[in-house]
Amino acid sequence: xxxxxxxxxxxxxxxxxxxxxxxxxxxxxxxxxxxxxxxxxxxxxxxxxxxxxxxxxxxxxxxxxxxxxxxxxxxxxxxxxxxxxxxxxxxxxxxxxxxxxxxxxxxxxxxxxxxxxxxxxxxxxxxxxxxxxxx
Amino acid sequence: xxxxxxxxxxxxxxxxxxxxxxxxxxxxxxxxxxxxxxxxxxxxxxxxxxxxxxxxxxxxxxxxxxxxxxxxxxxxxxxxxxxxxxxxxxxxxxxxxxxxxxxxxxxxxxxxxxxxxxxxxxxxxxxxxxxxxxx
Numbered sequence: 001x002x003x004x005x006x007x008x009x010x011x012x013x014x015x016x017x018x019x020x021x022x023x024x025x026x027x028x029x030x031x032x033x034x035x036x037x038x039x040x041x042x043x044x045x046x047x048x049x050x051x052x053x054x055x056x057x058x059x060x061x062x063x064x065x066x067x068x069x070x071x072x073x074x075x076x077x078x079x080x081x082x083x084x085x086x087x088x089x090x091x092x093x094x095x096x097x098x099x100x101x102x103x104x105x106x107x108x109x110x111x112x113x114x115x116x117x118x119x120x121x122x123x124x125x126x127x128x129x130x131x132x133x134x135x
Numbered sequence: 136x137x138x139x140x141x142x143x144x145x146x147x148x149x150x151x152x153x154x155x156x157x158x159x160x161x162x163x164x165x166x167x168x169x170x171x172x173x174x175x176x177x178x179x180x181x182x183x184x185x186x187x188x189x190x191x192x193x194x195x196x197x198x199x200x201x202x203x204x205x206x207x208x209x210x211x212x213x214x215x216x217x218x219x220x221x222x223x224x225x226x227x228x229x230x231x232x233x234x235x236x237x238x239x240x241x242x243x244x245x246x247x248x249x250x251x252x253x254x255x256x257x258x259x260x261x262x263x264x265x266x267x268x269x270x
Contacts, residue, residue: 004163006186010145010216012262020260027233027258028139028218028226050218051141053188077261078213081145083163083185091163098162123162125155126212127147 002091008084008132009054013071017046017059020076024048030055043067080118080128088115088133095119107133137226143219143267144182144189148202149211152181152194159183165190178202215253215263223250223268230254242268 014020017035025032030048038045038058042065046057058079060068070079085091088107095102104117113135121128149155152170160167165183173180173193177200181192193214195203205214220226223242230237239252248270256263 001164004165004185007142007145007188007190010142012260014260023235023259027230027235029136029229030139050139052186053142055142075261077256078216081213094164095162100158100162121212124158125147125149126210 002085002087002094004091005084005086007053008082008134009056010081011056011058011079011130012077013067013074013079014057014059014076015071017044017057020057020059021046024055024057037061041065041067080130082116082130082132084132084134086133088117088131091131092117095123137220137222137229139226140219140221142188143217143269144191145216146191146193146214146265147212148206148209148214149192149194150206152179152192155192155194155211156181159190159192172196176200176202215265217251217265217267219267219269221268223252223266226266227252230258 021032024030030050033047033049035044035046042060042062044059044061048055058067060071062068092102101120101123102117103120107115107117110116115133117131119129156167159165165185168182168184170179170181177195177197179194179196183190193202195206197203227237236255236258237252238255242250242252245251250268252266254264
């Protein structure tokens with residue numbers, strides 16, 4: 001049976017990373033590791049690691065992205081949590097056997113060789129859950 | 136300067152813990168540590184620790200609780216993230232100096248001697264943030 005190892009990150013949607021850093025970095029004191037462009041998701045992401053988990057601030061960089069639509073509809077706030085799994089193929093098989101509704105039925109190959117897949121929030125009681133297998 | 140040590144937990148609002156466990160425990164395979172009644176918050180909480188962070192499923196046990204109203208208004212989903220801090224008094228002072236809007240201006244004494252305070256979601260760009268100092 002595939003195993004969840006840890007929470008990899010918690011992703012927060014923000015309208016503007018620099019403005020949101022006034023709270024997360026300047027007031028709370030979290031360290032900004034770096035800001036990265038994510039053209040595939042039409043967004044920019046700020047990484048603030050704390051105790052082995054990343055807080056990620058995700059800002060849409062295009063009005064037609066999924067993140068931009070989410071922000072327009074729901075406003076800024078928590079977007080998803082990402083769980084690191086030891087074997088993503090085995091986990092997706094396990095979830096399909098239990099009829100868990102998936103956004104990605106097969107892993108998607110992401111930057112740096114990591115594999116990811118999203119579980120549908122309907123299956124996770126309103127929570128958007130991402131699965132990661134790191135290379 | 137007070138320091139955030141880690142994410143202590145991510146709290147998810149659910150209508151019914153037993154039903155939600157069909158996903159979080161039975162499909163994903165997270166371990167249910169225990170379910171605890173939280174009469175102060177008029178809720179029950181299931182604790183599913185993973186990699187040093189707790190996933191908490193919070194179910195209202197009374198229709199007039201804050202959690203019940205949240206659930207009615209927004210549906211199930213992510214509710215708040217809790218950050219462990221080394222010195223909560225110093226952190227609250229630091230936040231007040233930066234005009235961060237707080238729900239609790241002073242720490243509240245919780246179960247087992249832990250101290251907690253909530254930051255207003257307006258200050259945290261739509262995210263409800265709890266601070267913990269463990270005894």
